[in-house]
Amino acid sequence: MNIQDYLVPHHVDECLAMLNAWGGRGRLVAGGTDLVASLEYGKAQAEALIDISAMEDLMGFEIQDHELVVRAGSTHRQVSAAPRIRQLWPALSKACGSVGSPQIRNVATLAGNVVNAQPAADAAVALVALGARAEILSSGGRRLEAVENLYGGLGQSRIDSSREILVALRVPVPDAGEVNVYGRVSPRNSLCLPIVNAALSLKTAGGTVLSGRIAMGPVSDRPFRPERAEAALQGVALKDRAALSEVGRIAGEEANPRDSCLRGCSDYRRQLLTVLIRTLLEDAAAQTAEEA
Amino acid sequence: MMEEYAVVGKAFRSVGGSDKVTGRAQYLDDIELPGMLHAKILRSPHAHARILKIDTSKAAALPGVKAVLSAVDCPKLPFGLDVPDARIFAETKVRYAGDEVAAVAAETPKIAREALKLIDVRYELLPALFSPQEALQEGAPLVHEDKPGNLVKSYVIERGDVDADFAACDYVFEEEFASSRVTACYLEPFGAIARWEPDNRLTIWTGIQGAFQARSEIARALGMNPSQITVKVPAIGGAFGGKIWIRNFHPIVALLAKEARRPVKFVLTRPEEFAASRPRVPAKIKIKLGMLKDGTLVCKDTAIVADNGAYSWAAPKIVLNMSLRTDCLYRFKSVRTRSYLAYTNTTPTSGFRGYGNAQSHFAQESMIDVCARKAGLDPVEVRLKNAVRQGDLTLHGWKVRSCGLTECIEKARAAIARGRKPQADPNGTVKRGIGLACMNHVSGNRAGNNFDGSSSMVRFQEDGKLVLYHGESDMGQGARTVLAQIAAETLGIRPEDVLVMPIDTDVSPFCFGSYSSRVTTVAGKAAYLASLQVREQLLKLAATLLEAAPEDLDVREGRIFVRGGERKGISVADVCKSAIRTRATVGLTAYVAYDPPTEGANEDFYGDYSSAYTYAAQAVEVEVNTETGQIRVLRVAAAHDVGRAINPNGIRGQIYGGVAQGAGWALYENMVYEGGRLQNNSLRNYTMVTATDMPEVEPIIVETQDPVGPYGAKGIGEPALIPMPPAVANAVEDAVGVRIRDLPITAEKIYFSLNPECEGPAS
Numbered sequence A: 001m002n003i004q005d006y007l008v009p010h011h012v013d014e015c016l017a018m019l020n021a022w023g024g025r026g027r028l029v030a031g032g033t034d035l036v037a038s039l040e041y042g043k044a045q046a047e048a049l050i051d052i053s054a055m056e057d058l059m060g061f062e063i064q065d066h067e068l069v070v071r072a073g074s075t076h077r078q079v080s081a082a083p084r085i086r087q088l089w090p091a092l093s094k095a096c097g098s099v100g101s102p103q104i105r106n107v108a109t110l111a112g113n114v115v116n117a118q119p120a121a122d123a124a125v126a127l128v129a130l131g132a133r134a135e136i137l138s139s140g141g142r143r144l145e146a147v148e149n150l151y152g153g154l155g156q157s158r159i160d161s162s163r164e165i166l167v168a169l170r171v172p173v174p175d176a177g178e179v180n181v182y183g184r185v186s187p188r189n190s191l192c193l194p195i196v197n198a199a200l201s202l203k204t205a206g207g208t209v210l211s212g213r214i215a216m217g218p219v220s221d222r223p224f225r226p227e228r229a230e231a232a233l234q235g236v237a238l239k240d241r242a243a244l245s246e247v248g249r250i251a252g253e254e255a256n257p258r259d260s261c262l263r264g265c266s267d268y269r270r271q272l273l274t275v276l277i278r279t280l281l282e283d284a285a286a287q288t289a290e291e292a
Numbered sequence B: 001m002m003e004e005y006a007v008v009g010k011a012f013r014s015v016g017g018s019d020k021v022t023g024r025a026q027y028l029d030d031i032e033l034p035g036m037l038h039a040k041i042l043r044s045p046h047a048h049a050r051i052l053k054i055d056t057s058k059a060a061a062l063p064g065v066k067a068v069l070s071a072v073d074c075p076k077l078p079f080g081l082d083v084p085d086a087r088i089f090a091e092t093k094v095r096y097a098g099d100e101v102a103a104v105a106a107e108t109p110k111i112a113r114e115a116l117k118l119i120d121v122r123y124e125l126l127p128a129l130f131s132p133q134e135a136l137q138e139g140a141p142l143v144h145e146d147k148p149g150n151l152v153k154s155y156v157i158e159r160g161d162v163d164a165d166f167a168a169c170d171y172v173f174e175e176e177f178a179s180s181r182v183t184a185c186y187l188e189p190f191g192a193i194a195r196w197e198p199d200n201r202l203t204i205w206t207g208i209q210g211a212f213q214a215r216s217e218i219a220r221a222l223g224m225n226p227s228q229i230t231v232k233v234p235a236i237g238g239a240f241g242g243k244i245w246i247r248n249f250h251p252i253v254a255l256l257a258k259e260a261r262r263p264v265k266f267v268l269t270r271p272e273e274f275a276a277s278r279p280r281v282p283a284k285i286k287i288k289l290g291m292l293k294d295g296t297l298v299c300k301d302t303a304i305v306a307d308n309g310a311y312s313w314a315a316p317k318i319v320l321n322m323s324l325r326t327d328c329l330y331r332f333k334s335v336r337t338r339s340y341l342a343y344t345n346t347t348p349t350s351g352f353r354g355y356g357n358a359q360s361h362f363a364q365e366s367m368i369d370v371c372a373r374k375a376g377l378d379p380v381e382v383r384l385k386n387a388v389r390q391g392d393l394t395l396h397g398w399k400v401r402s403c404g405l406t407e408c409i410e411k412a413r414a415a416i417a418r419g420r421k422p423q424a425d426p427n428g429t430v431k432r433g434i435g436l437a438c439m440n441h442v443s444g445n446r447a448g449n450n451f452d453g454s455s456s457m458v459r460f461q462e463d464g465k466l467v468l469y470h471g472e473s474d475m476g477q478g479a480r481t482v483l484a485q486i487a488a489e490t491l492g493i494r495p496e497d498v499l500v501m502p503i504d505t506d507v508s509p510f511c512f513g514s515y516s517s518r519v520t521t522v523a524g525k526a527a528y529l530a531s532l533q534v535r536e537q538l539l540k541l542a543a544t545l546l547e548a549a550p551e552d553l554d555v556r557e558g559r560i561f562v563r564g565g566e567r568k569g570i571s572v573a574d575v576c577k578s579a580i581r582t583r584a585t586v587g588l589t590a591y592v593a594y595d596p597p598t599e600g601a602n603e604d605f606y607g608d609y610s611s612a613y614t615y616a617a618q619a620v621e622v623e624v625n626t627e628t629g630q631i632r633v634l635r636v637a638a639a640h641d642v643g644r645a646i647n648p649n650g651i652r653g654q655i656y657g658g659v660a661q662g663a664g665w666a667l668y669e670n671m672v673y674e675g676g677r678l679q680n681n682s683l684r685n686y687t688m689v690t691a692t693d694m695p696e697v698e699p700i701i702v703e704t705q706d707p708v709g710p711y712g713a714k715g716i717g718e719p720a721l722i723p724m725p726p727a728v729a730n731a732v733e734d735a736v737g738v739r740i741r742d743l744p745i746t747a748e749k750i751y752f753s754l755n756p757e758c759e760g761p762a763s
């Protein structure tokens, strides 16, 4: 770690100016829960850290034009504790609520979770299933990208944190009949990365799935969408347990988890995904039944 | 009815507790000495390799570096325990990934770390041994050239005629069990500070469990006399057996400090703690057990193969415990054990809460359930039928002076039965079960004819406050609290008025240290006896002041009075002032070296070797998801025979902690190696229990009033962990009908056992 400066900008323009001044040798830091460890272990380099946590214009979240706008300074704790988010985006709420421990959730951000680009990052998996987009600012201007398109390989984000700022995550407001769910399997309850995790977002009408998005991890180099399982979802009656199991089975088949001496062998993790997807579909069925 | 006491058995604030929670306690890393340097150690990245060359010149030239050492610069005196095979640094070859190769002392930790990178070591890789089974094979490469067959130690222990007894049994069952490699993972990393004093004496600050053992071992490694060395023990942030013995870094810091002529601090990093500390001795234990139709346990034949790692520390003694102790839990007629301890190219294994007894309990207590189920009997009834009882002389010669095993079993069974959840959920994927396991342990452990006691010195001050000197470390288990309570009870003063001194080998009386769950029992007894002597001095002087006979006097809450005539009295403080400030010249001081009335085991390991034996039964309720194999421990009822509870809160604390540590081992703790390198060397991926994973725990204190221990007390430190793994294994079988024989009992193993048609991971 060879950090020469630690900067605390107060608004986005100032932040961009600092990034430019360091010409690619500076780097954004939010909660620091990933970055500090990466710097310590030599997995990331930076000569200046630019701390985004004091920027007023990156704080908070709100619903705007049929979108939830989660600005980059928002922590897992803030998002998981918000009643409105819990109601409309239970998948996101639950995913954020299962990150690490209270201490981690109090400082770690959703934006950092996305940019760190791990395949099973809890919030990122939920955001991919929810079809969230990222609003990215650089000296070249502003752009919007689907979160799922931000991945460039294991741990590689297409967002360059030495030149660009992820200013907000934009999540569409669910329409009537849309439900979303999230779940994970881990050996213990806190401070534990998932062996597998998954989020689903389904459009339903009259107890039947019209279409659905599934994201799961860690089974690929990024949050993974099982195409065949998503296709199989179409037209499934949520009451039909056998059909739900079948979707779970297909998703498990499509996944390609690694054999891991710590997280379990591939076959076992595939089985966990099969069960997890089916259980999540059952949860979704219960949710739609409640709403009906 | 047991006698009621003023202080013993009462809730009392833990000594030093508020300093810890307010951050005032001084741990090793809080100590800063003027001019102090920081040390780092270069460790072998290879499990087994010949050292071709070590070039430290570039490191030595780095600005800020004040000393660089490797084997060539150090005394080559072997140190260690039963089999002293350790050297300060690896000399001709490295024997495990983590072996000490060189060390640096520099102005800052960062410079020291940079300097390590400049040390050039050339290795020639050698074939490495990762399991004792491989190591014991004919023609296996040797870990130590002078240790043929890689055998560290073997034992054959036989009582009665096992073969004849098997022939007469209705059932004979045989099973093999295995325990995993786990680390004590205390909160505070281990370390030391060394400073040379003007008269060529050496001071070492280190948070160690046995200060006097450390002093003699450091002296041995450095070729000094123990009395040239002072060991001072600051506050300790957990130890669990992992800090009983010295590590190589102790002589290393001393030599770095000598070379640099400045004090040197060394603290292990967490990855070093994982890779180079002293994990629990992993063992494969095969048991053949003979029983009668009515559930009588008759005989047992056990074969143990255990992993010593690359250098021998406490593993020989641990394997001895593993080979003996569970034999004395039930009334076996005959037993035979053959044990082998082998060198491997892995981290040296050593003591960790249970000291071998936890491994053998996992095997035996799992075995009892397996056998009882096969014979169609209730495993708990089988235990009750065979449990040792007070007054027994066990087949290894233990005299069971107090024993609440039966009561523990009955109470744990009743407690777990209360409020049980349904055995299966309506959708059928969640199943629940209960399991129970017992345990016996020691409170002290006499090695041969050695001292197995403790010493204590108590001294009144002129203001009536008492100072208590002792040598048994408080690593968080509450030794200081218990000692203060015992002294206060005996002297009739308030525990707040007892100052329990920190350990300094120049001042503290000689003691062996905090292990074998012995401190309350033997150090407590020494403190009790010393307090009694001072009480006599106190009352004798008070008698002259009160013009009464000493035998008519009593002392309570700091006041001495004539029995019956309670109004006529004098405060302890006034008597102390008279003793010290006047020409009465009464010392009000006593030094007692106490040794318990046990004979110790003979060469055949027969004999009564512990002041007291402790007993427990823990029952657990678990929940298993049959689709994923996931397990949750829901509840634990932990009944422990502690003789007499001196500090009930302390006992509950030990039980909660033991349950947590035991459950972690049962469910997921496991050091996983690939090619000799540890894969989970951080808290990120070494999975232990967190607060949110804790089951509901019901501690049940069973009091049997031991005739030897102070106020009837026995130990509790290690026992609370020991029954957890087998209790969980037994509950899992009760819930879903599968028996997991190797720790940890992971969800994955349960899944593959429930789905035998699926192919599990190659193990």
Ligand SMILES: Cc1cc2nc3c(=O)[nH]c(=O)nc-3n(C[C@H](O)[C@H](O)[C@H](O)COP(=O)(O)OP(=O)(O)OC[C@H]3O[C@@H](n4cnc5c(N)ncnc54)[C@H](O)[C@@H]3O)c2cc1C
Binding pocket: A027, A028, A029, A030, A031, A032, A033, A034, A035, A036, A052, A072, A098, A099, A100, A101, A104, A107, A108, A109, A110, A111, A112, A113, A114, A115, A116, A120, A121, A122, A123, A159, A160, A161, A164, A165, A166, A167, A191, A192, A193, A194
């Ligand atoms: C003990 C522990 C437990 C954990 N458990 C979990 C878990 O269970 N599940 C899980 O998913 N994660 C877990 N994590 C990982 C981590 O907490 C999350 O990934 C977190 O969300 C990262 O956010 P942060 O604000 O700390 O990011 P930082 O560490 O500050 O940054 C991460 C990366 O994002 C970049 N960055 C940050 N903000 C921006 C921005 N606005 N624009 C552009 N780039 C940016 C940084 O430069 C860096 O590359 C855990 C971490 C720890 C230390």
